[in-house]
Amino acid sequence: MKQACLILLFVAYFCPSVCSLTTFQQQFLDVHNEKRRIVNPTAANMRELKWSDELATVAQNYANKCVSGHNPNKYDKAESFKRVGENLYYSKDEATPRKAVEFWDNEKNSYDFGTNNCTHEKTCGHYTQVVWAETEYVGCAVAFCDPLIREGWSSGYFYVCNYGERGNMNGDRPYIHVIGSTCSQCPSGYSCNNGLCSK
Numbered sequence: 001m002k003q004a005c006l007i008l009l010f011v012a013y014f015c016p017s018v019c020s021l022t023t024f025q026q027q028f029l030d031v032h033n034e035k036r037r038i039v040n041p042t043a044a045n046m047r048e049l050k051w052s053d054e055l056a057t058v059a060q061n062y063a064n065k066c067v068s069g070h071n072p073n074k075y076d077k078a079e080s081f082k083r084v085g086e087n088l089y090y091s092k093d094e095a096t097p098r099k100a101v102e103f104w105d106n107e108k109n110s111y112d113f114g115t116n117n118c119t120h121e122k123t124c125g126h127y128t129q130v131v132w133a134e135t136e137y138v139g140c141a142v143a144f145c146d147p148l149i150r151e152g153w154s155s156g157y158f159y160v161c162n163y164g165e166r167g168n169m170n171g172d173r174p175y176i177h178v179i180g181s182t183c184s185q186c187p188s189g190y191s192c193n194n195g196l197c198s199k
Contacts, residue, residue, distance in 0.1 A: 025051055027097035028140040028161065032130060035105045037182075037195040039131050041113055043175040044185040046133045048196035052164060054080055055139025059160040066145030066158060074162060081137075085129045085166030089159040090148065097140065100159045104130050116173045125168050132167025133175035 021029065032049050039046065058078045062071040071077075074084045089100040107127035110119050118124035129135070139162050146155035167174060178184050183192035190197040 021051055024097060024142075025056070025140070028101065029138065031098045031101040032138055033196060035101060036131050039175065040108075041177040042182050043131070043133055043195075044178040044180075044182065045176045045187070046131070046182070046196050047136050047187075047190070048193055048198040049138045050136060052080075052137035052139040052162075054078055055084070055137055055162040055164055056141055057139070058084070059086075059139055059162045060141035060143070063141045063143035063158045063160045066143060066147070067149045071160070078162065078164060081164035081166075083164070083166040083169070085132070085135065085163035085168065087126045087129055087161045087163075090153070090156055091159070092153065092156045094144075094157055095159065097159075100140075100161070101130065113173065113177065116171070128174040129163055129167040131174050132163070135163045135165060135167050137164040138162070 029049060029051050036043070036046050036049065055078055058071070058074055061077070062074070068090075070086050070088065074086055075081075078084045087104050089095070089103055091099070104126035107118075107122070107124040108131075110122035111117075111124035111127055112119050140160065142157055142159045144155070145158050147153070148156040148158060176185055182195040183197055186192060186197035187199075190199045192198070
């Protein structure tokens with residue numbers, strides 16, 4: 001019988017900077033923003049991600065299903081967002097938020113910013129979602145699944161992150177690069193916080 005270990009409980013939709021995040025939530029948020037700060041080439045319009053409990057709830061509900069593949073209903077379930085992105089990570093052993101985000105971020109080695117294409121027919125869309133400049137909210141969750149519906153796996157951990165608004169749209173590059181300092185093209189009303197456009 002499928003068993004899912006509920007890791008998180010959420011009570012609000014958007015988490016302002018003054019609210020208290022769990023260690024799990026804070027780690028996911030911090031590693032995402034860390035990777036966004038150090039993109040190469042540098043970003044002129046990279047927004048600082050904030051936590052969304054609404055997106056995290058959608059992620060948790062899907063992780064609990066313990067199935068392989070993307071959530072076909074993520075758009076309907078996160079009503080505050082028009083478009084929702086999603087990254088998935090599977091691990092036989094209990095992983096950390098950092099390990100999951102770094103797994104996606106490592107796809108940068110297969111991405112060419114100049115041509116805006118994945119190289120050598122490899123996957124890079126998880127990376128471009130992590131560093132999509134106009135994405136402003138993230139919510140993540142994990143479930144222990146026994147069994148995990150994945151070929152050859154009897155059990156494992158299923159990590160899900162949802163993003164609003166989603167990236168990988170219309171063939172655009174994930175962010176704007178301008179030679180010079182970061183934050184040079186932050187939207188109106190944003191200030192620069194250690195290389196990220198913050199509001």
